[in-house]
Amino acid sequence: MNNSTIKILRTICWIFIAVIILVMGTRLLSKNEIKVDETAQNWNKLLTILSNVEERYVDSINYEAVTEEIISSVLKSLDPHSLYFPPKEMKEADSALDSKFGGIGIEFNVPNDTVIVSNVVSGGPSEMIGILPGDRIIQVDGENIAGVKMPQDTMVSRMRGEIGTHVSITVKRPQVAENMDFMIKRALIPQNSIDVFYMVDDTTGYIKLSKFSRSTYAEFMSAMDILHKDGMKRLIFDLRDNLGGYLDPSLLIANEFLPLGDLIVYMEGRVRDRENIHADGRGKYKNVELSILINESSASSSEILAGAIQDNDRGTIYGRRSFGKGLVQEPIYYSDGSGIRLTIAKYYTPSGRLIQKPYKKGMDYDYDIIERYNHGEMVSADSIQIADSLEFYTKSGRVVYGGGGIIPDIFVPIDTTRATDFFVKCNRQSTMFKFAMSIADQRRSELKRVNSIEELDKYLSTLSLESNFLNFAAKEGIVPKKGEWEESKDYMMTYIKAMIGRYSALDEEAFYHYYHKIDNTYKVNSDSHYSKIINYNNKDGYIQIDEVKNKYFIQYVYNYVKIEAYVDKNELTSCVNNMSYILRSVKFNKTILESLIGENVLDYKEENFSLFKADSSSESFMDVVERTETDAYRKDLEDEKIELDY
Numbered sequence: 001m002n003n004s005t006i007k008i009l010r011t012i013c014w015i016f017i018a019v020i021i022l023v024m025g026t027r028l029l030s031k032n033e034i035k036v037d038e039t040a041q042n043w044n045k046l047l048t049i050l051s052n053v054e055e056r057y058v059d060s061i062n063y064e065a066v067t068e069e070i071i072s073s074v075l076k077s078l079d080p081h082s083l084y085f086p087p088k089e090m091k092e093a094d095s096a097l098d099s100k101f102g103g104i105g106i107e108f109n110v111p112n113d114t115v116i117v118s119n120v121v122s123g124g125p126s127e128m129i130g131i132l133p134g135d136r137i138i139q140v141d142g143e144n145i146a147g148v149k150m151p152q153d154t155m156v157s158r159m160r161g162e163i164g165t166h167v168s169i170t171v172k173r174p175q176v177a178e179n180m181d182f183m184i185k186r187a188l189i190p191q192n193s194i195d196v197f198y199m200v201d202d203t204t205g206y207i208k209l210s211k212f213s214r215s216t217y218a219e220f221m222s223a224m225d226i227l228h229k230d231g232m233k234r235l236i237f238d239l240r241d242n243l244g245g246y247l248d249p250s251l252l253i254a255n256e257f258l259p260l261g262d263l264i265v266y267m268e269g270r271v272r273d274r275e276n277i278h279a280d281g282r283g284k285y286k287n288v289e290l291s292i293l294i295n296e297s298s299a300s301s302s303e304i305l306a307g308a309i310q311d312n313d314r315g316t317i318y319g320r321r322s323f324g325k326g327l328v329q330e331p332i333y334y335s336d337g338s339g340i341r342l343t344i345a346k347y348y349t350p351s352g353r354l355i356q357k358p359y360k361k362g363m364d365y366d367y368d369i370i371e372r373y374n375h376g377e378m379v380s381a382d383s384i385q386i387a388d389s390l391e392f393y394t395k396s397g398r399v400v401y402g403g404g405g406i407i408p409d410i411f412v413p414i415d416t417t418r419a420t421d422f423f424v425k426c427n428r429q430s431t432m433f434k435f436a437m438s439i440a441d442q443r444r445s446e447l448k449r450v451n452s453i454e455e456l457d458k459y460l461s462t463l464s465l466e467s468n469f470l471n472f473a474a475k476e477g478i479v480p481k482k483g484e485w486e487e488s489k490d491y492m493m494t495y496i497k498a499m500i501g502r503y504s505a506l507d508e509e510a511f512y513h514y515y516h517k518i519d520n521t522y523k524v525n526s527d528s529h530y531s532k533i534i535n536y537n538n539k540d541g542y543i544q545i546d547e548v549k550n551k552y553f554i555q556y557v558y559n560y561v562k563i564e565a566y567v568d569k570n571e572l573t574s575c576v577n578n579m580s581y582i583l584r585s586v587k588f589n590k591t592i593l594e595s596l597i598g599e600n601v602l603d604y605k606e607e608n609f610s611l612f613k614a615d616s617s618s619e620s621f622m623d624v625v626e627r628t629e630t631d632a633y634r635k636d637l638e639d640e641k642i643e644l645d646y
Contacts, residue, residue, distance in 0.1 A: 071340070079343050080365050081327050087337030092157075094331075102163035103189040106131060111430030114138070114146040115155055116437060117171075118502070125187045131171070133503060134441045138179065139170035161186050174441040190215070193245075196508035197223040200516075205232035208512065212245035212301040217252040224256075224285060234289040236525055240319065244300025247328075254308040256283040257290055257315070262350070262395070264308045267328050269345030290315030291525050294408060296369050296378070299323035306406045307349035313396045317408040318525045321377065321384055324368075324404035326355025349406075351392035357404025381411035412521040418491040422480035426473060432492060435472045436499035439463065450504040453513055460497055469496060494518045543576065554579070 054061065068086060075082040085093055105124020108115045115137040120127045138146040140158040159167060163186055171180050193216040195208040205227035209216065227235070244250075254264045260281025268274040292306050292315055303322045309315045328345035347355045359365045376383035390402040401407055426432055440447065443463075450456045466489070473479070480488075494517050501510025516522045544555045552572050554565045556579040567575045 075340060075342070079327060080359050081325065081329060081341070082343045083341045085339050085341070090333070090337060090339045092160075093341075102165070102186040103160045104131075104167065104169075104184045104186060105189050106159075108137070109433065110152050110155070111433050113149055119507075121189060124189060125184050129182050129184060131182065131184075132173065132444075134174055134437060134444065135180075136172040136174075137169055138172055139168075141168055163188055192219060194219045194223055196512055197227060198509045198512075199227060199230050199232065200236065202231055203233040204236065205230070205234070206236045206238065206512070208238040208508075209242055211242060212247075212249045214246060214249075216246070216249035220249070220253055221256075221284075228285075228288075232288065234291070235285075236291050236293065236522070238293045238522075239298050239302040239306060240293050240295040240521070241297040242299070242302040243297065243323075244302055244325065247301055247304070250301035250305040251277055254305050255279050256285045257288070257309065258283060258312055259286055262308075262312045262314075264350070265304050266348050266350075267345040268348065269328065269343075272328075272345045275345075292317050293521050293525065294319040294322045294406060295521070296320050296323060296372060298406075299325040303355045303406050304347055304349075307353065307355060310400060310406065310409065311350035311353075311392075311394050313394050313398065316410060316525075317406060318410045319408045319412050319521045320414070321372070321407050322405040324355060324357030326357075326404075349392075351394055351400055353390075353392050353400065353402035355405065378414040379416065380413065384411075410524060412524050415491075415518075415520045418488045420480070420484040420488045422473075422478065422484040423488040423492060425478045426492070429476060429478065431473050431476055431478060432469075432496050433499060434476075435469050436496050438472070439465075439468075439500050440503040444503060447500070447504040450506065453506070453510065456501055456504055456506065456510055460500065465496060466493060469493070491518050545572070545576075 068084065071084045075084050105121035105126045106117050107119040107121070108117050110116070117126075117131060117133050117135045117137065119133055120131055136146065138144065140155075143158070145155050145158060159169070161167060165186050166183055167186060168181065168183050171182065173180055191213060193209060193211045193213045195210050197205065197207040200206050205224075207220070207223055207227075209220070224232075224235075251264055258264065258279035260279060262279040264277045264279060266274055266276045290309060292309055294302065294306050294317060298306065298319075299322065303324070303326065306317055306322065310317050326347040327343040328347060329341045330344045331339055331341055333339040349355060357365075357368065372378055375385070377385070384407060386401040386403050386407070392400050392402055394400055446459070450459055469492075470480075470485070494514050498511045498514035501514055502508065504510050506513075545552055550569070552567055552569060554563075554567065554572075554575060556563045556565075556576070563579050565575050565579065
């Protein structure tokens with residue numbers, strides 16, 4: 001066995017899988033027992049076994065294959081995210097996060113089995129030689145990639161390669177009879193992590209972040225600078241389907257929103273002491289109102305950022321429970337170009353919640369998301385499996401729950417209203433995408449002249465999209481049954497407009513302008529613009545402040561109790577703080593509420609409760625609290641409390 005193999009094996013401290021793999025298929029002719037020092041470390045035992053196999057095994061051994069299988073199996077047995085990468089895969093894994101790679105500069109979709117170019121990177125090699133959106137790539141280096149059911153990652157690998165090398169492609173261009181051949185020189189292609197950013201209205205900005213790469217923080221600050229100059233006072237930060245990436249960008253972004261000293265995240269492991277990461281107070285956007293959108297595919301760095309904002313009560317989280325990937329992984333590289341991503345610690349939110357979801361033996365980790373669908377978590381917050389023992393508290397004392405992933409403040413179910421048979425069939429056959437592409441192919445030059453949403457709306461209204469789409473679907477053998485089109489029409493037509501809008505001069509901004517109209521999570525967030533949500537699930541909680549005759553009228557609702565106040569501008573901050581303190585200090589139970597408001601209290605979610613008044617009373621704030629929370633109110637608290645989150 002060569003030295004490089006030994007070096008790799010010395011990094012692995014597990015044995016049982018290796019033993020199974022190596023003895024599989026062998027047959028012992030006699031009972032030869034080899035004494036093993038019981039005090040020896042497992043890797044010494046492993047090396048002993050491998051040495052015996054090398055000396056005695058009946059057939060020749062492919063050491064490279066055996067070694068790589070052992071390493072992969074061992075790492076898989078540790079946790080779901082410790083991985084081994086052969087040299088080629090290691091390079092690809094790094095390039096995906098480095099914001100650059102050697103490629104041809106296109107974005108594409110594969111609706112059936114053919115690559116359709118959806119966008120061409122500005123200034124990239126494909127644009128320079130004349131590749132256009134809508135081109136169908138049918139051959140790469142003389143090999144057919146269309147109509148052969150080739151995996152999408154294989155298609156990608158055919159087009160990527162070393163910077164400076166060449167690749168030949170053959171394309172089929174709509175409305176052009178002959179196939180077209182191109183020779184493209186691969187170049188450095190930057191990968192932007194921000195899909196789109198723009199002003200939704202006069203004061204609200206929107207940023208969609210797809211991953212955390214090396215360039216993410218710089219991209220984010222550039223986008224924020226532009227939005228801030230455009231008048232942004234509120235940010236909708238979309239982290240849905242963001243699987244994570246590098247840690248540092250998420251920490252730097254969180255730092256921009258948090259005051260000095262706030263804990264962002266901490267890490268801790270078996271051989272790694274706890275490491276706390278705090279905000280340094282130099283963030284530029286500590287006063288920007290913040291909403292974060294997450295879903296079941298928001299993972300890792302996305303969850304760290306969302307957890308930091310939630311636990312510090314800095315913003316409101318909308319959507320569905322995040323993925324639950326909270327393992328700290330360290331890349332370790334080897335001289336042959338291979339490497340491993342080894343878990344060395346775990347991430348915890350400021351309140352102490354472990355982000356990582358369970359992965360104990362016997363749990364079907366890979367199918368966790370499917371299980372969430374099966375037990376109803378995607379359509380009802382009440383179906384989220386949480387344990388009272390996993391209660392944690394935010395900076396202000398608000399209850400949040402652990403157990404894996406980030407549970408949003410405002411739950412938004414998956415939209416099932418559009419799921420008619422007609423919609424499902426069109427979705428499976430990519431009919432909406434193909435129709436949008438057909439329109440873009442026919443009207444590409446006209447679309448490129450559209451420079452505003454108003455112009456795009458007007459232009460699309462002239463295309464008879466509804467009737468043309470139904471005819472297009474019918475040609476593919478898909479015809480809606482009675483009532484199906486009316487049920488699914490709004491969603492499908494809006495989505496089609498979004499996809500067509502991508503091919504206008506507005507690019508992704510046009511897509512999201514339309515898509516947000518059918519995006520429930522975005523719509524719930526928009527509807528909550530004037531209220532700060534302070535609770536989650538089905539319990540009511542919000543602050544609403546209205547300016548009335550140069551004074552402020554405040555309504556603070558929390559756990560079925562409402563406090564109102566009418567104050568001068570200079571009293572606003574202290575009044576809200578006092579309200580919050582009172583509502584979180586008084587331990588409201590059934591007896592207390594009935595004595596204060598009436599026996600029907602539990603039948604109402606908003607009852608006026610004049611516990612606090614902003615007047616000229618000489619009674620101090622703490623006197624109010626102490627007077628309210630009397631011994632009579634505390635009596636039998638634990639026996640009679642109702643399940644309220646205080």
